[in-house]
Amino acid sequence: xxxxxxxxxxxxxxVGRRVSCGGERATVRYVGPVPPTAGLWLGVEWxxxxxxxxxxxxxxxxxxxxxxxxxxxxxxxxxxxxxxxxLAAVRxxxxxxxxEVLSEEISISDKKLKWWCVEERSYxxxxxxxxxRCEVNGPGDDGEIKKTTPNVQWLDMSGTLLSCWEDVAAxxxxxxxxxxxxxxxxxxxxxxxxxxxxxxxxxxxxxxLNSCYLTWxxxxxxxxxxxQLEDLCVEENNITELQRPEDVLQSLKSLSLSSNPLVQxxxxxxxxxxxxxxxxxxxxxxxxxRFDDAAPGAPTEMFPALKKLxxxxxxxxxxxxxxxxxxxxxxxxxxCRGNRLTSSDRNPKTANQILIAKLGRLVLLNSCEIQPExxxxxxxxxxxxxxxxxxxxxxxxxxxxxxxxxxPRYQTLIDxxxxxxxxxxxxxxPFALKNQLLKITFVFPDAGERKPIEKKLPATMEVQKVKxxxxxxxxxxxxxxxxxxxxxxxxxxxxxxxxxxxxxxxYSIEDGNQVLVRWS
Numbered sequence: 452x453x454x455x456x457x458x459x460x461x462x463x464x465x466v467g468r469r470v471s472c473g474g475e476r477a478t479v480r481y482v483g484p485v486p487p488t489a490g491l492w493l494g495v496e497w498x499x500x501x502x503x504x505x506x507x508x509x510x511x512x513x514x515x516x517x518x519x520x521x522x523x524x525x526x527x528x529x530x531x532x533x534x535x536x537x538l539a540a541v542r543x544x545x546x547x548x549x550x551e552v553l554s555e556e557i558s559i560s561d562k563k564l565k566w567w568c569v570e571e572r573s574y575x576x577x578x579x580x581x582x583x584r585c586e587v588n589g590p591g592d593d594g595e596i597k598k599t600t601p602n603v604q605w606l607d608m609s610g611t612l613l614s615c616w617e618d619v620a621a622x623x624x625x626x627x628x629x630x631x632x633x634x635x636x637x638x639x640x641x642x643x644x645x646x647x648x649x650x651x652x653x654x655x656x657x658x659x660l661n662s663c664y665l666t667w668x669x670x671x672x673x674x675x676x677x678x679q680l681e682d683l684c685v686e687e688n689n690i691t692e693l694q695r696p697e698d699v700l701q702s703l704k705s706l707s708l709s710s711n712p713l714v715q716x717x718x719x720x721x722x723x724x725x726x727x728x729x730x731x732x733x734x735x736x737x738x739x740x741r742f743d744d745a746a747p748g749a750p751t752e753m754f755p756a757l758k759k760l761x762x763x764x765x766x767x768x769x770x771x772x773x774x775x776x777x778x779x780x781x782x783x784x785x786x787c788r789g790n791r792l793t794s795s796d797r798n799p800k801t802a803n804q805i806l807i808a809k810l811g812r813l814v815l816l817n818s819c820e821i822q823p824e825x826x827x828x829x830x831x832x833x834x835x836x837x838x839x840x841x842x843x844x845x846x847x848x849x850x851x852x853x854x855x856x857x858x859p860r861y862q863t864l865i866d867x868x869x870x871x872x873x874x875x876x877x878x879x880x881p882f883a884l885k886n887q888l889l890k891i892t893f894v895f896p897d898a899g900e901r902k903p904i905e906k907k908l909p910a911t912m913e914v915q916k917v918k919x920x921x922x923x924x925x926x927x928x929x930x931x932x933x934x935x936x937x938x939x940x941x942x943x944x945x946x947x948x949x950x951x952x953x954x955x956x957x958y959s960i961e962d963g964n965q966v967l968v969r970w971s
Contacts (some may be wrong), residue, residue: 461491461528467640469612470495470531471586475502476610477524477531478638480515485525492525498638534612536591537622538599540582541574579605583633587611589618596625607633609659615640616648616673624651635661635684645675652676659684667693674699686710686731693717700724707731709761715739722753730754733763733786742778748859751778758782764789773809774859784815788946788959797887799910799959801832808833809860817959819940830864837861838871846870887911889955889962893921897969901925908955915951921968931970938964 462468465482472495481494497503500519507515507523517523535543580603587608590596603626613619616639623629632655642648655677660670665688674680674696682705690711696703704726713735719742721727742751758781767790776782787806794801807813807821807829814821837858838846844854847870850862865871887910895901904924908917918929934948938961945967948958960966 459528461493462533465493465533467614468533469588469614469638470533471612472526472531475499476612476636476638477502478614479531480507480517480523483514485509485514491528493528493531494523494525495531496522497524498636532586532612534586534588536589537582537587538591538595540585540587541580541600544580544582544585545574545577574599575601577603579603579607579631581607582611583607584610587613587622589613590621590625594625596622597627600626602628604628605631605633608637609633610636613637613639616642616645616676620648620651620676623655624648628654630654631657633659635659635663637663639663641669641672642676645673648676649678653678655680657682660688661686662688664689666690671696671699678702681705681726683707693720695720696724701726703727704756705729708735709733711735713737719753724754724756726756727754728756728781729759730757731761732765733761734765736766737762738766738768738772740772740775742775745778747774747856748863749778750780754779754781756781759784761786762790763787766790767792770805770809771857773806774857777810777859781812782810783812785810785813786817788817789953789957791957793956797910797956799956799961801836803959804829804832805836808864811860811863818944819938831868834861834864834868834871841871887956889960889964891955891960892963892965893968894965895968903965910956910960911954913952913954914948914958917955917966918951925968925970927970933969933971935967935969936960936964937967 461482465479468479470477470479470493476498477495478498479493480496481492483492484490485492485494494507494515496507496515496517496519500517500522502524503517503519503522504524506517506520507513509525514525515523575598577600580600585608588611606623606626606629608619608622613634619634619639620642623632632652637660656679658677658680661684663685665685667690670683670685670690671694677683677700679702680700681702683700683703684705684707686707686709688711690708690713692714693708694717701724703724706721706724706727706729709731710733713732715735715737718732718737718740721730742753744753745751757779760776760779760782763786765787767787770792773792776785785806792802792806794805803816806816807826810816841850841854841858841861844851846854854861888907889910891906891908893904893906895903906920908920914934915929917934918932921927921932922929935945936948936958937945946958948966
């Protein structure tokens, strides 16, 4: 550690403040000397612990503590920026030519919002302000925000240097028309009395707090600040066990908890939210969900308004989970890509048919609309698929309780289409590799001179072997290959293929899909 002879002035309240060092964000945990070196040091805890070197100690002395054993460093004040106020950041970002108008799209969860920026002399007409990754540290002079940008409805302050909720409230209370607030990638100290800041967030309907290192109790502690909140996105936090929201979040219509390590039994704590229509539980480790208040095939009282549910990239392997979801009285959109729900023939298309047949009110499955002919075909095939089981279980008189619990909709489908005849029953066919060959077209969007390549590959082929095949064809190192795929059912949408150890079947890649190949 060297000596800096020209140390800048450090704020008196530096401990707890957020700083930027070399583009990385950190929180100041210590200000003072670190013998035997001369001069002043800042002890910082990095947001990315990979940037750190220690736990806040030096030569046996503990100067501060970190949540990660190697999350801390000592830096000279000259290397750290404490940031600028809101209006200084606005002027830095919106220095554009007269008459020039720019537009940019920002995604909050799965929503796309258009943000407009205009020349400096029109700040007061700005409907939205994007200060993402800017070094905003607070509001600046009293009342100046209200005078300068009074019409802002959408504000993005993700990845800034705001230190606490009081700093955020000091900005938002001057934006009386604000409805949408993006605060992802911040580390905000909790306020002791959230209810005192209700006015500052009184019109907020959309709030994103992704990657803020929050727990669910902390979110519930803050929730009284957001009395009108309808859309809350808290992906990639430290949320594990969910507790029931008592007298808070009652206006919530959409909640995304994606990429949090949830305790799955606690998911039902959310079930009484009266207006919740959309719930994203993707990549949360879920394998089971049960609504014990309702018998098989009967509607549950839980999640009364839930229309859209996403369970992508979880550990769901049992069809009984789908039967439980069929109890949701309002569910019409469901997504479960990247789970291991398989049919006896191991065909992903058959698995989708079973999903459609089991979920009778479904309109969209994995973002694809279910046409009336698709539903009819899936339900008729389902009747035939399990007809033999139904007969053996005493179907024509009264099926066994075990069969009813495994196939709650079967009797409804028979009432709709009639009982299957003996000759119509589908006999389970032994799995054969040739039945699972998928016709895949490889295309190369960034290499215009390369023609598409068509291959027939087994659905059980792992992505790493697909990359090995592409290496032999293209002579591009496997590590450089990036794959996505598209389906004719969802034109214009690319789905990531992000794990080399998964199979084509895992990603629900079907016969006729295109795989897009790019490399760095």
